[in-house]
Amino acid sequence: MSDFLLGLGLVAHLATFAWCAFGSVLGIILGALPGLTATMGIALVIPISYQLDTATGIGLLLSVYCGAVSGASIPAILLGIPGNPNAIATVEDGQLMTKKGLAGQALGGAVIASLIGGLGSEIFLIFFSPLIAKMTLAFGPAEKCTLALVGIVIIAAVSGKSILKGLLMGALGFVFAFVGPDPMSGTLRIPFVEIFRKTPLANGFDMTSTLIGLYGVSQVFSELANLRKKQNTNVCTNIGKVFPPFKKVASMWQIILSSLGIGTLIGAIPGTGASIAVFMARNAATGICSRNKKKFDQPGTGCLEGVFAPEVANNAVTGGALIPALSLGIPGDSATAVLIGALMINGVTPGYSLFSQNMPLVYSLFITLCVANVFMAVFQLAGVRLYPKILLISQRVLMPIVLVLSFVGPYALAGSSVSKGIYYVGTALFMGLVGYIAKKNEYPIAPIVLGLILGGMFEEQFRRGMKLGAGTLSRFYTSPICWLFIALSVVIVVSTVIKRKKTENAKV
């Protein structure tokens, strides 16, 4: 208890709160602008955090982190472009809700969901940190490989009308992921190796540029047909209620709990990331909703459930990713990797010794994380009435701005190198065309992104698992976790196919 009070003492300065507020606002802006990521934001405030007290500095870093993760939902809901990969799964229902005139509720719901996710995962972090850290150690290469398989099967199942088309697009994403260095030997797998080996192409397709291309650039191309139609001048300016009714939120407790668990656990496994977690959470929510049709709307139709599940999960990932980061010194994602570096600069070395020697600091970290989450919610809610004003702008005026922003975003990722920036812009444009053609032919695009993210992970872990098993599949078939994931994949495919057959028969 005295440790806790000491920790509280470290936090309780006006400066801490002021910097956390600043960090939250900065984080939300970073999250909302495509191309600016949580990783970048944390790297950006490191110099400031270095000048502050350790606890205050950490508060600033955590506020930026939480803000950036939840801010990404704003453009996802309003424009259909996720600010960063955390919000991929929010796009579908968020956009549909906006089209229904429920933008306010979608935005407000996303904030509340983020708050629940952030605080909920923090509870896990505080009470079960050592336990969960041990659990994640059970995830070796073979287990991670099968987890990636589950991720890709889920995304193929939930998006689009045909699971075959979803899987084919996922395979296309895998093929994109195979461009670049071989994950085991580093040998380049690109055409005309001698010409391209020293260009950015040698590193394959950049993930975030691809994401912005597929969602941002392709959106502009697809909207062109609508631009020619008579513009609807009186857009629904009434955004509806901002707060979703409490009863509704309370009734979703199953969805919230499942998303929270999925987000925290996936976030805690190093090298996985939020993009699997959000789709797994959404899929779990779909399952819960279809079992209880009277009580819930179905995700995919533009309902609060479809926004809540991924938004709880992506902020739960923040708490989850901190578990191995603090207890083992191993980052759960790229943002926590920078965070670890920042902590070390601030004189805190994560690992076992942190918990055994510096408990007040650990408590101060937990408290500032809590403050960061609350500030994130307050500032994002404060703006909810403001953001939808963007919808009042005519599509004809907005689309060119979206296009320029979709080019600047990837460019910004490249940092100081101009030619790399141009390569990223090229990637975004190419992927924009791919996405446009796929959308026009009614193929889903989400599996391409997930394929690109998970394809690399799948191949790398598959081959490492095989190598560890001396060329056999022994690492796979001796692991119960692998069996569980493989069974899960099969169940998802079979149940989706059966469900689709049923609805088809019902129509006939």
Place this chain on the structure above:
Amino acid sequence: MKKILAIVLSLCMVLALCACGQKEQGGTSKDFAPDPEKTITLIVPQGAGGGTDTQARQLVEAMKEVSGFQNIIVENVTGGSTGIGTNQVIDAEADGYTLLMYGTYVVCGTMTGYTDGYKGLDFIAGLSLEPFMLAVKSDSPYNSLDDVIKAAKANPGSVTLGNAGATATTGVVAYGMNIACDNAFNVVAFNGSSELIPAVLGGHCDIGVFSQSEVLANADGLKPLVFLGQDHSVLDEFKSVPTLAEAGYGDLNVPGGCFRGICCTKGAPAEMEQWLADTVEAAFNSDKFQSFLNENGLLPQFSKLGDFEKFNSDMIETMKPIIQATGLAAGEYAK
């Protein structure tokens, strides 16, 4: 309309002229200092959060403090076995505003043909040497290097030896050990130490080649077997860990650690390079940076504006046979 355009255009021209005039005046200051409008970018060719990255960020903060020049940023450019980041520095404008966190890994990248490496770089300063260690999970049956090698030789391929990447320096260590032991190990490359550490802690991989700070951060879960540096570790925790010679394998010639330093694009102005070297030296000698080195068991190896070849020749000699045997060597190093 035309009138307006004409006014605007002439306004632009006047402004542009003023601007040019200003620029010429500004260039002739006596004491050299970098352009405050520009940003010095220190490129770290590895991911954020690792040992190299942390040292770079520590150094940059110290550089800002000692020089008062605030526009210094760290940028992580990963990929291509550190070749992508190295190439970015080589291809940058030769003005001394783009720096590289140089390390043994750049030599590896040069020998495997990912980059022109040191041939396109000017040496600014050497910083430190981070020694490597071999370690196993704390409840592992192996208690010494001898145990491990005997087990591997008794049943070739059954003992897995992990490293942070096939073309990382720890990868060279692992392959070098394997060659010396007649390919008795199953060498498995991981994607950086952040994947290697949990794999060893979780029992998925038997032994790992780590840098000392990684073992230090996970002292409860890992059991060090052998210290690859010249002498014993300077850290109290690892004083008793035997060196290669003490373990009975003194003839095993593998890189003992990762050297790190600062480089910039070749052909940068001499006064800028001098300023950089002086700033890095002052930063290196600052209390904060020194205590950082001590706490992490890094061996200080400061030198500035020296000859590159001198540093690299030893490393190249040690690594050449290993890299050739892996089949990764390219260009002149393949012969």
Place this chain on the structure above:
Amino acid sequence: MKLRIKPFPAVMTVLSALYLLYVRMSEDTVLAADAVGGDPGGKILPTIMAVFMFAGFLYITIKERPDGKHEEKGTVILFLITLGLSLVYLFLLKPVGFVLMSVVLLFLLEYIYTTIDSPRSWKQGVLGCIGTTAVTAGAYLLMRYITKLLLRLARVGSLPGVFGSTVFNGVISLVLIAALTILFAATVCKALKNKGCERLSKSALITFAVVLALYVIFKQFFNVNLAPGLLNY
């Protein structure tokens, strides 16, 4: 003659087959040193994916029939214009620079999109584009001149040190842009509007404000090295 198969899956089938050929013909990527143990190599998964895509798209090509929907001609033209301008942007970004290219892209798209239902004059568009570029370039140079001056004065000590920080300069630039935008709106744009070129003036104003704001946010706050190109000052 009308095509009886859907072009997309058919093209994808062919591409998958070509990809399969490419994968099979390229060298394997296993290390010589990995002889012990069993890395399955870097070709196995690409091969599986290629075969799966080939089979899947072939199945769809055979099963599905075209529904006869066609894109309208006007949309195709808009698409080609957008794509063309994007490509020009991509290839000229480095030599010409971020500010100028973004102005051209944004202005032309704004002008073309907003004049979809009304008669559009090419002369007006081109002149407007040149004018907007010139005004934005002028404002950009003025802004850079002021921030450079502040930095220099702060360095020699004529101004307090806070003027030397990039964030402070970013804030000053933003205020300046806001002021210039209002000025631009009140003078040139109003004049254009009175002459009946409302769309032109709107496009110019939006372009001016958006490009400069993006520049300040990305370059001055977040240190992104936006290609300077021709305006290398």
